[in-house]
Amino acid sequence: MGFEDHEFETKKIILSTHHGVDFQVKLYNAQSVTHFGCKNWEALCKMFGLDEGMLVTMDLGDPTIEQERPSMWVLVDTPPILPPSYFHSSKNVRKMVDRTYYTEGSELTYQEKNHLVGFCTDLENYNIYNQTPQHYGQYVPLVHVLNYGNYHGDTLIIPNDCVPHLMYTHGSLHVLNIQPGRPTNLNCPYRVSKRSGDITIKEWKKCMDSRKELLGSNKQLRARIGDMMIAILHNGESGSVLFYAILP
Structure with a gap:
């Protein structure tokens, strides 16, 4: 890597993966140890879910070939769990993405998580532009596959993990789709279960029948059973x- 015979030296190098992702990180070299550091190294570990104790193979390349910028390949067998857009988003958006609750069968690939990042970013921008009053507690995004277990009759069930604190046990809420175009703003009655803490939203069929643009698409469709939604x-x-x- 071109290190000199110093007691301690730092270089900036490029770590590349076969997924087409490059990170510029700091490599610290001393007589007894060589290690990576800086926020970009932490980001790479988070992107691939690398934890302490895991083994990672590094390809240093051919030492006889001079490189314009020092680089090495990181050989990771597992696909990324977070997209690059996550690391370019605001701290608030990253916190929302990290808290996301996935119901059974609704896990997203790292490419699909671009939609999740985009949704959280749109919500953040919407709140800033409209000066939305402060939320009680923390946002917990929900990724939900619409099925006959959570949508039946004319009601939609939201699990208690995503229900904010201090909500009244029953009342009316606005159901707002903030996708491009004119926002769809509907009102639906709801009730919070005393037993499970889940929230049941009534009159959900009118939300299903509302044609809106899908996330990341100009196509307008009604929601259907089997569709995946972020809320x-x-x-x-x-x-x-x-x-x-609704996700495409």
Whole structure:
């Protein structure tokens, strides 16, 4: 890597993966140890879910070939769990993505998580632009596959993990799709279960029948059983709002 015979030296090198992702990180070299550091190294570990104790293969290349910029390949067998867009988003958006609750069968690939990052970013921008009153607690995004277990009759069930604190046990909430175009703002009655803490939203069929653009697409469709949705429940001084969007 071209290190000199110094007691301690630092170089900036490029770590590349076969997934087409490059990270510029700091490599610290001393007589007894060589290690990586800096936020970009932490980001690479988070992107691939690398934990302490895991083995990672590094390809240093041919030492006889001079490189314009020092680089090495990181050979990771597992696919990324987070997209690059996650690391370019705001700290608030990253926290939302990290807290996301996935119901059974709704796990997203790292490419699909671009939609999740985009949805959280749209919500953040919406709140800033509209000066939305403060939310009680933290946003917990929900990734939900619409099926007959959570949508039946005319009701939709949201698990208690995503229900904000201090919500009234029953009332009315706004159901808002903030995708491009004119936002769809509907009102639906709801009730929070005393037993499970889940929230049941009534009159959901009118939300299913509302044609809106899909996340990351210009196509407008009605929601159907089997579709995947992303939703965030907001509860604040202005009342309760369910922000949602349908994935393509």
